[in-house]
Amino acid sequence: MTAALRVGLLGYGWVNRTVWLPRIRRHPRLDLAAVHDPEAADAPAAMSWTGFLDARPDVVVIGTPNHTHAALASAVLERGIPVVVEKPLCLSRAEFDTLAERARGVGLLVSRAAVRREDIRRLAGTLPPGPLTVRASWLRAGGVPRPGSWFTGRATAGGGALLDLGWHLADVALGLLGRPRLVTVAAELRTPGGEHAGGHTPGRAAWRGDTAGTGPVDVEVDGTVRAEFEGGARLVLRAAWESEVATDRTRFVVEGGAERRVLTGTFGFSPNRVAEPALTAWGPGSYRRVTLPDPVGREYDAQVEAIADFASGTLDWEAELAESAAVVDLLEAAYRASGRPLALPESTAV
Template sequence: MSVRAAVVGLGWAGRELWLPRLSEHADFDVVAVVDPAPTARAALDAAPGVPVHQTLDALTPGAVDLAVVAVPNHLHAEVAARLLGRGISAFLEKPVCLTRDEADTLAAAERAGGATLLAGSAAPHRADVAALARLLPELGRIRHVDLSWVRARGIPQAGGWFTQRSKAGGGVLFDLGWHLLDTLAALLGPARFTQVVGVTSNDFVGTGAWSAAWRQDEPTAADHADVEDTARGFLVRDDGVSVGLSAGWASHEARDVTRIQVVGSAATAELRCTFGFSPNRHPHSRLTLTREGTTTSLPVPDEPIGTEYRRQLDGLADILADPGRRGRAVDEARTTVRVIEDFYASARCAHEQTAVPAHQ
């Protein structure tokens, strides 16, 4: 039996990512679309025959099994909590929430409505990341992981909600950084972080020349950008594994590069690729294993860009039917939000210290 799905939000993610993939997937039947903007509703032609509604009130648990929420970050928790509280399960793209208080709100809504919150996380579903994961048993005891996703030019449109802290929660750390932290948890298992040191900068944000040309964001009024475009940090998990984290919407590099290096007591594995949809990417993923001074290149699957988003839908119906999944997404999101909050707190402290002359 197909899962009756609704798409909430017809921005880039809802329109380009989820609506076509849900419509094409055998396990899902798109029964409704919701967006408050008349222009978004009028422009929808990707799913003919699907009812398009203005408000969430049109969705009922008797008609919808799962709502895929693709609204701006600051509305994630509010929209998902409304759905969950009414008994409609929700699939939320990252970031699941922006604060620990929002995580508590989602948990309470899950309990009240008896529905399930599922968290979207594309990167762990990539074939090359799965190939890296299969190497981990050969590395011995894992000691350190370096995670980086640095774009050459890839800032979301200036003036849009992505560059406003009040609507996005933060900048590149909430955007690309969340993907990296999800990938880390998928590789090593979830864990809390006992130490977090981070710095941020905003040398490129708000400058049109560094924008993400492949995105077709709706034009908005040019509000002041107040988020970071670069974040660099050093973290320690409660299992003793240290983590280097680097995320950048823009840089002086020629291509957009994602790099995951896992250092173990017996060997080191490294994956170089490009996450996401940027056309300014490495043409092929490269996976290597280094042991005792010898580096070996290993075969890695080559797949079309965006396959990982469809792969998230495979088996989702079974996950949705498992009551044991309830509460898990909120717990994982609470851990991620906590480390992001600690990262920003460290960065604020660093900025305050650099603003005060050092004592001679």
């Protein structure tokens, strides 16, 4: 019998505690080896930073505040340990290039649950002829992370809804477009206090266990990107923690030639979900609508399977990392175009 692959968790916040840990424990090829989080001494298998590295897990999953991702990943890679990083992998192309170089011969993977969804695979398998225009959106009725937490601080998160939800949208949309070279980009960000289209009182992301907070929110709660690519492809992407919708909704509209595809559902864990997720296709003289199953969290089951493959050396992580580079480039350019470039920390202690 093959021994289970030993997983280390850096950070014991919501994503590692409620998304990755239960799935690691259920997976037949994975076993929890160590956890390091200075603020969670009671976590299972809790260890000091030195003890964590000395335990030498087969793979480390990083689920810490955004501004620490690059420094922590670098430190683990320098020990020759493969790393999986929660999105965003990093906050600039310069950080990306440094990480990619340090990952040579070791292994670096970004958590890419959205592209592993079955409905996304169905959409990708029935694209209209190009050049394509993709309109991608993930809108929440109300789901702002706790005000005053690292998630809502620009110095620690880098960005808000566009970086958080928009990373998933961009990863999927760029894949649908074939990841062409970016030509132009424009972006608009709405920060708290701006005009709210729906007029309702926004709620918090209660399914994350977020309590009501009174601290500042200095990242955007709603962001839109418009991009044009070589070959005529276009992308309009909108991500919002609070918006005019009544039901949290993720939608991809793909148009090319005289054909159109629309995929509607709800990514993530929000219980306020689209009741009947569906893929609809229009063409000359044709119309077809197919309802699709959308079990909550299934894409994260698929991501954990990918982590097991990565740790065992059977996943082409270099190809996946190259695809993530396009996401970094688009989002970095979008924040720069908005006048609010992603904030980078001067240093991060580990």
